[in-house]
Amino acid sequence: MWVTCSQETLVKGVQLASRAISTRTTMPILGYILLETVKDGMRLTATDLEFAVQVDIDAEVKRGGQVTLPARILAEIVGNLPAAAVEVKSEEGANQVEITCAASTFEILGLPAGDFPALPKADGAEIGAMDADLLRKMVGQTLFAVSADETRPFLTGVYVTLEGAEVRCVATDGGRLALRKTALPTPTKQKTGVIVPAKTMQELMRALAGVTGDVQLAMADNQLLFAAPGLRIYSRLISGQFPNYQQVIPQEFK
Structure with a gap:
């Protein structure tokens, strides 16, 4: 070399x-x-x-x-x-x-x-794409609500869902809930819901500072890949069922 x-x-x-x-x-x-x-x-x-x-x-x-x-x-x-x-x-x-x-x-x-450990390949497993700065802001607006309770691991990450033309980031510690959603520039072909560890999201925010253009999201085995020009971040996902947060969100206000 x-x-x-x-x-x-x-x-x-x-x-x-x-x-x-x-x-x-x-x-x-x-x-x-x-x-x-x-x-x-x-x-x-x-x-x-x-x-x-x-x-x-x-x-x-x-x-x-x-x-x-x-x-x-x-x-x-x-x-x-x-x-x-x-x-x-x-x-x-x-x-x-x-x-x-x-x-x-x-x-x-x-x-x-x-x-050196081999990283998983994500060829052909892309699930969506969105603006890097927007993704960074969405993570920052939900990460604060992640739980630190390791006895409930499914609450120690941000729940990311992609369905149709919408992407959502959700986090809760059982006492508070943060939800941020936005439209995808191109609708996703498959519905996806994964829990991404808080550490990954913290590092993603730091890494995307100053990055322009789109971030591609792709699945690779039990990992989620965030790919921007010249940068790729891989994260293992948290297993478990994220709570049905929509039940606690008021559908109307008086």
Whole structure:
């Protein structure tokens, strides 16, 4: 692997991917970021097996490949580099990576890229699309009502439903309820209702700040994928039946 990119671009990519790094795990690989070459750039992926972030950044690819590097060390190094071109280089099949920027050179030992957990494929499973800023606002207007009671896991996330030309975000802790709904630009072909963990929604809000355009929603096994240009967020879903919240909403007012 041999790529060159700007320090600013690399820092942003590492910071975004690091949001999914596990701080408490018995699997060392979950503390690492997978770097791999893609067409016209480099892809950074991190996961804690419940939540994953995948970021594509612009880079000049001189030789393809993939490596995993410890997230904390990588963030510290690239965050302190000068604003200049950064070269990331490793020999084929090697876990040793050399990072060079201006007069600075660092060597980092990674883990085998083949040990990194594979993310589910969501090809052909798209369920809808909506504006990134609107989705961010909807999450922010409902997330506050999520329950912190782990004995009722089905209340610890935001209930997202897509049906026809409408999408809804609902959250409740049993004492309060927040509901936000809006029209979809294109009606969905299938009715979907899933409970997305609060952590995912919090990170989604942060990641979508400044993102323009549409976010595609797709199912992948028991996970929901949020995909924007250059950014993908995967989340496992919470099992269980969300309460029939519509029963407690007044149908008319006097």
